[in-house]
Amino acid sequence: MKKSVLILLFIILFTSSAFRSINAIEIEATDYELTIYSYESLLADPGYDFVEGYSNYSGISEENIRLVLVEDANTIVTQAVLEKNNPVADVLIGIDNVLIHTAKRENILIPYSSPSLENISEELIDNLDPEHYLLPFDYGIIALWYDISRINSSSVPEINNLTLDDIISLELDKMLVVEDPTLSSPGLGFLLWTIAVYGDPSINFEGLLGQDWRDWWKETSDNLRITSSWGAAFDVYSSEEENRPIMVSYGTSPAYDVCHPLWGVGTEVDPPSAVFLSNENELENAWLQIEGIGLVNGAPNEENAKDFIDWFLSEELQENIPLNNWMYPANNQTEIESCFLETAINPEDVDILNYLIPPNMLSENLDNWKSEWELEIVDFSSIVMIILTISVGAISYNFARKRK
Amino acid sequence: MFSANLKKRARVDSGLNKSIIVLVILAFGSFLILFFYAPLSKIFQFALTEGNQLTFSYFIETITNPLNISFLLFTFAQAFLSMIICLILGIPAGYFFAKYDFKGKNLILNLMTIPFVLPAIVVLLGFIVVYGESGWINSIWTGLTGINSPIIEIFGTFEGILIAHVFYNLSVIIRMTIPAWKSVDIEQINVAKSLGASNWFILRKVIFPQIINYLVSAALLVFVYTFNSFAIVLYLGEVRFQTLEVRIYKLMKSSLDFNGGATLALIQLILNTIIIVLYLFFESRTRQMAEGKDGIFGNEKISFSKKNWRKNISMLLFITFIFTLMIFTFSPIIAIVIESFQPYADGISPFWGYQQLFSTEYMPLLSNSPLRLLLNTLLFATLTTILTLILSIFLVFVLRNRYQSLKKYRRSLTENFVSYIIILPMATSSITLAIGMFLLFNNTTIYLEYVWVLIVLTHVLISIPFASRSILSAYNRIDIEMLNVASTLGASRFRIFAKIEFPYIFRGIVVGGIFAFAISLGEFAASNFLVRGEYGTLAIGISKLIKTQTLQLPATMASILVLITIICFLVIQKFGDIELKV
Numbered sequence: 002m003k004k005s006v007l008i009l010l011f012i013i014l015f016t017s018s019a020f021r022s023i024n025a026i027e028i029e030a031t032d033y034e035l036t037i038y039s040y041e042s043l044l045a046d047p048g049y050d051f052v053e054g055y056s057n058y059s060g061i062s063e064e065n066i067r068l069v070l071v072e073d074a075n076t077i078v079t080q081a082v083l084e085k086n087n088p089v090a091d092v093l094i095g096i097d098n099v100l101i102h103t104a105k106r107e108n109i110l111i112p113y114s115s116p117s118l119e120n121i122s123e124e125l126i127d128n129l130d131p132e133h134y135l136l137p138f139d140y141g142i143i144a145l146w147y148d149i150s151r152i153n154s155s156s157v158p159e160i161n162n163l164t165l166d167d168i169i170s171l172e173l174d175k176m177l178v179v180e181d182p183t184l185s186s187p188g189l190g191f192l193l194w195t196i197a198v199y200g201d202p203s204i205n206f207e208g209l210l211g212q213d214w215r216d217w218w219k220e221t222s223d224n225l226r227i228t229s230s231w232g233a234a235f236d237v238y239s240s241e242e243e244n245r246p247i248m249v250s251y252g253t254s255p256a257y258d259v260c261h262p263l264w265g266v267g268t269e270v271d272p273p274s275a276v277f278l279s280n281e282n283e284l285e286n287a288w289l290q291i292e293g294i295g296l297v298n299g300a301p302n303e304e305n306a307k308d309f310i311d312w313f314l315s316e317e318l319q320e321n322i323p324l325n326n327w328m329y330p331a332n333n334q335t336e337i338e339s340c341f342l343e344t345a346i347n348p349e350d351v352d353i354l355n356y357l358i359p360p361n362m363l364s365e366n367l368d369n370w371k372s373e374w375e376l377e378i379v380d381f382s383s384i385v386m387i388i389l390t391i392s393v394g395a396i397s398y399n400f401a402r403k404r405k
Numbered sequence: 406m407f408s409a410n411l412k413k414r415a416r417v418d419s420g421l422n423k424s425i426i427v428l429v430i431l432a433f434g435s436f437l438i439l440f441f442y443a444p445l446s447k448i449f450q451f452a453l454t455e456g457n458q459l460t461f462s463y464f465i466e467t468i469t470n471p472l473n474i475s476f477l478l479f480t481f482a483q484a485f486l487s488m489i490i491c492l493i494l495g496i497p498a499g500y501f502f503a504k505y506d507f508k509g510k511n512l513i514l515n516l517m518t519i520p521f522v523l524p525a526i527v528v529l530l531g532f533i534v535v536y537g538e539s540g541w542i543n544s545i546w547t548g549l550t551g552i553n554s555p556i557i558e559i560f561g562t563f564e565g566i567l568i569a570h571v572f573y574n575l576s577v578i579i580r581m582t583i584p585a586w587k588s589v590d591i592e593q594i595n596v597a598k599s600l601g602a603s604n605w606f607i608l609r610k611v612i613f614p615q616i617i618n619y620l621v622s623a624a625l626l627v628f629v630y631t632f633n634s635f636a637i638v639l640y641l642g643e644v645r646f647q648t649l650e651v652r653i654y655k656l657m658k659s660s661l662d663f664n665g666g667a668t669l670a671l672i673q674l675i676l677n678t679i680i681i682v683l684y685l686f687f688e689s690r691t692r693q694m695a696e697g698k699d700g701i702f703g704n705e706k707i708s709f710s711k712k713n714w715r716k717n718i719s720m721l722l723f724i725t726f727i728f729t730l731m732i733f734t735f736s737p738i739i740a741i742v743i744e745s746f747q748p749y750a751d752g753i754s755p756f757w758g759y760q761q762l763f764s765t766e767y768m769p770l771l772s773n774s775p776l777r778l779l780l781n782t783l784l785f786a787t788l789t790t791i792l793t794l795i796l797s798i799f800l801v802f803v804l805r806n807r808y809q810s811l812k813k814y815r816r817s818l819t820e821n822f823v824s825y826i827i828i829l830p831m832a833t834s835s836i837t838l839a840i841g842m843f844l845l846f847n848n849t850t851i852y853l854e855y856v857w858v859l860i861v862l863t864h865v866l867i868s869i870p871f872a873s874r875s876i877l878s879a880y881n882r883i884d885i886e887m888l889n890v891a892s893t894l895g896a897s898r899f900r901i902f903a904k905i906e907f908p909y910i911f912r913g914i915v916v917g918g919i920f921a922f923a924i925s926l927g928e929f930a931a932s933n934f935l936v937r938g939e940y941g942t943l944a945i946g947i948s949k950l951i952k953t954q955t956l957q958l959p960a961t962m963a964s965i966l967v968l969i970t971i972i973c974f975l976v977i978q979k980f981g982d983i984e985l986k987v
Binding site: 072076079082086184228240243244368388 | 555
C-alpha cells in the first residue's frame with residue numbers, strides 16, 4: 002500500500018514537472034530582432050545597461066534584444082564558429098587584435114564600414130583590422146596590476162623599473178596570477194608580450210632580446226597561478242589568503258580603484274593599486290589590446306546589427322566605456338573623466354610591442370605558440386615516472402611471488 | 406485432437422514470439438544505430454579520413470603530440486592513484502561493515518554512498534566550500550595558527566584532484582568489498598589456524614585468494630570512473646592537469662580542432678573498452694564465487710571487554726577511522742546546504758539564493774532563469790527515465806528470451822552479438838557520446854532548434870547500462886522453468902510477460918528508472934558540450950556560477966539537486982539494493 006502511494010506520488014511529480022517544463026521550453030520561441038554575443042564583464046562594473054540604452058535609442062523593445070554573455074572573448078569566437086553555417090548572433094562584441102586572426106580565418110565576420118569610423122583614429126583601425134571586419138570600440142595596454150598595500154616600493158624597491166627577468170629573480174612570480182592564454186584574451190596578450198620581448202629562435206624571430214620566450218615560462222611555471230579568465234584571476238588577486246597581489250590586467254586598472262563610483266578612493270589620497278610594465282632596453286614595454294565589434298557573416302538581422310554597431314561606436318555609448326569597461330574609448334570625440342585620464346596609463350605613453358610581431362607572423366604561429374605554451378606549463382613527468390616505477394615494481398613483485 | 410490443437414497453437418505462438426522479438430530487436434537496434442553507432446562512425450570519419458581517403462596522419466599526429474602523451478599519462482596516473490587510495494581506505498571500512506553489526510549500520514552505509522550518486526559538479530562545489538582556499542578547513546587553519554597561507558590547495562594541484570576523486574568513489578569500494586568479506590569461508594581460516602598458520606599467512610594464502618576477484622573488479626570500476634572524470638578535473642586541474650576527457654573537450658570547444666578531438670576520443674574509447682572488458686571478466690568471476698555462500702562471516706556485535714585492552718584499543722582506532730571517513734564524506738554535502746543559506750554579502754537575506762530562483766537577474770549569464778533551468782532538468786530527467794526504461798526492458802527481453810528452449814540452450818548468435826554491442830556504449834565516455842552527436846547533427850534542425858532532444862538521448866545512452874543492469878539482475882531471479890510451464894499450459898508470450906515476468910522485474914524497473922532519473926539530473930559533461938541557448942540544466946548553471954565569488958546561488962541550485970538525489974536514493978533503498986556496478 003505504502004509503495005503504491007509512493008509510486009503514485011512519483012508519477013504525479015514526473016508528469017507535472019514534464020508538463021510545466023514543456024511550457025517552459027515553448028515560451029522561449031521569441032523572435033529576436035537582434036542577438037548580441039559578448040563576454041560577461043562587458044560594461045558590467047558598476048554597470049551600464051547597453052541593451053536598455055540601445056532599446057531607447059532604436060525603439061526596439063528590450064525583450065526582442067537578446068544578449069548572450071560567455072566567459073571570455075575566446076568563447077565568443079568558438080561559439081560563432083560552431084554556428085557559422087546557421088548563425089544565431091548578429092553582432093559579436095569583444096574580439097581583440099589577436100583573436101581577429103582566428104575570426105577571419107574561420108570566416109565568421111563580414112566587413113562593415115560604419116559611418117562612426119570617422120571619429121576613430123586611423124592608427125587604431127589599422128592596428129585592429131584595416132579591412133573593417135572588426136571595428137575598434139576600446140583599447141588599452143596589458144599591464145601587471147598590483148595591490149600597493151601588499152606589495153610596494155618598500156618591499157620591492159625596483160618595482161617601477163622591472164624587467165620580465167626581474168620577475169623571476171625577485172620571485173615576484175610567486176605572487177602573480179596570469180590568465181590561460183588558450184582561453185583568455187588578456188592572458189594571450191601577456192603571452193605575446195613575453196614572445197615579443199624574448200623572441201622565438203625556432204622561427205628566427207629576434208624580439209627585443211634575442212632569447213627564447215619558452216625559458217621565461219619554464220622558469221616561472223611552477224610558481225604562477227593560472228586561471229581560466231580575467232574574472233577568476235581577479236577573484237584570486239582580491240582574496241588576501243591567496244597571497245597573490247599581482248595579476249595580468251590592464252594599464253587602466255588602477256583607475257578602477259580610484260574612480261569607481263562606489264568604492265573609488267578619489268584622486269586626493271594615495272592610490273590603492275598601480276601597474277608595472279617591463280623595462281627592457283630602456284623602453285617601457287607593453288602589449289596593446291584593441292577590442293572590436295563586428296558584424297556576423299550571415300547575420301539574421303543585418304540591418305539592426307549595423308545600426309547597433311553605429312550606435313555602439315557613437316559618443317552616446319562610448320562615454321560609458323572608461324568608467325564601466327575600464328578601457329580607453331575608441332571614439333576620439335568622447336569626453337573622458339579627468340580622474341580616469343590621471344590614473345589610467347595612456348597607450349600613447351608607452352612602447353608598444355605589437356609592432357614587433359607583424360600580422361602574418363602572428364596568424365601563422367598563434368596556434369603553435371599556444372600549444373607550446375601549454376607544453377611549458379604542463380610538466381609532471383617526474384610524478385608520472387614515480388608512479389610508473391611503483392606500478393611496474395608491484396606487478397613484477399606479484400609475478401615473482403606467484404612463480405614461487 | 407486436443408494435442409494437435411495445442412501444437413498448432415504453440416506454433417502460432419512461437420511465430421508471434423519470433424515477430425515480437427524481431428520487432429523489439431529492430432526498435433532497439435535502430436535506436437542504437439541512429440544515435441550511437443552513426444555518431445560514433447562520424448568520430449571515426451573525423452579521426453581517420455581526409456576527404457574520402459583513409460589516413461593515419463591525424464592518428465600519428467595526435468599520438469606523438471607531447472601534450473597528448475603527458476595528459477594520457479596523467480589520466481592513467483591519477484586514476485591509478487585514486488584507485489589505490491580508495492582501496493587503502495575502502496577495504497578496511499568494508500571489512501568493518503561486513504564483520505560488525507550495529508544499530509544504524511545500513512543508514513550510515515547508505516549515507517556514505519550518497520556522494521557517488523551525486524552529480525560531479527555538486528561534489529565539486531561542496532569540495533570548494535570545504536577545502537577551497539577560503540573554505541572551511543583553511544579558515545579554521547588560519548584561525549588556529551594565524552598562518553596566512555592555505556594548508557590545502559585544491560586548485561591546480563594533483564592532491565586536490567585526488568582528494569575529490571577519493572571522496573567521490575570511496576563508497577564503490579566499501580560497498581563492493583562487503584560481499585567479498587562476507588564470502589570468505591570461515592572454516593578454511595579455522596583449519597589454517599589449527600594447523601598453526603600465522604595471521605599474515607592466513608591473510609595472504611587463505612583470505613586473499615577468496616576476495617581478490619571482488620577487489621580487482623571494484624578497483625577497476627573506480628579506475629574507469631576516475632579515468633573518465635570530467636567536471637572535477639576541468640575545474641580543479643586548471644591548465645596543468647587534464648584528463649583525456651577534458652583534453653578532448655578543450656580541443657573541440659576551445660581550439661576547434663575537430664580532427665584532433667575525434668582522434669583522441671577514439672584512443673580513449675579503445676582504452677576504455679579494454680578496461681571494461683577486464684572489469685566484466687573479473688566481475689563474472691565474483692558471481693561464480695558468490696554462489697552458494699552467504700553470511701558465513703559477519704554480524705558480530707561491537708563489544709569492549711575489560712580484559713583485552715589491546716583489542717579495545719584497536720577497536721577504538723577502527724571506530725575512529727570509520728568516523729573520520731564519515732566526516733570526510735558528509736562534510737561537503739552538508740557544506741553545500743549550509744552555504745546556500747549563507748548570505749554572500751552583508752544585508753543579504755539567507756534565502757536570497759532561493760528567491761533568486763524566481764528572478765531573471767542572472768538571465769544573460771545563465772541564458773535562462775534559474776527556475777527554468779530546474780524545470781528543464783526535471784523534464785530531461787523524466788524523458789530520460791521513460792526512454793531508458795523502454796529500451797532497457799527491450800534489451801533485457803532480447804537477452805533473456807530463452808525460456809522455450811532452455812534444455813538445448815546455447816548462447817545464441819544474437820545474444821553474443823547483443824552483448825558485444827552493449828559493451829561499446831558502456832565504454833564510451835560522455836564527452837565522446839556528445840561529440841559524436843555534435844559532429845553528426847550539428848548542421849541539422851534537430852541540433853539548431855531542438856538540441857534538448859540530443860541532450861536527452863545522450864542521457865539515455867549513459868543510463869541504459871545502469872538501468873538494464875538492475876532490470877537484468879531482477880530478471881535473473883525468475884525461475885525459467887516457471888516460464889516453460891506457463892508456455893506449455895498455453896499462455897501467450899504477452900500474457901507470460903504481463904503475469905510472470907513483469908511482476909518479477911518490477912522492482913528492478915523502479916530502481917533502474919530512478920537511477921536513470923538521477924543520472925540525467927546531474928549529468929554535466931555531455932550536456933555542457935551540447936547545450937545551446939536556453940536549454941541549460943541546473944548542473945550547467947552551477948558550472949557557470951562556480952567561479953564567481955558568490956557561491957550562494959550555485960549552492961542553492963546544488964542543494965536542490967542534493968535533495969532530489971537523496972529522495973531518489975531513499976526510494977531505491979525502499980525497493981531494493983543499489984547497484985553501483987555498471
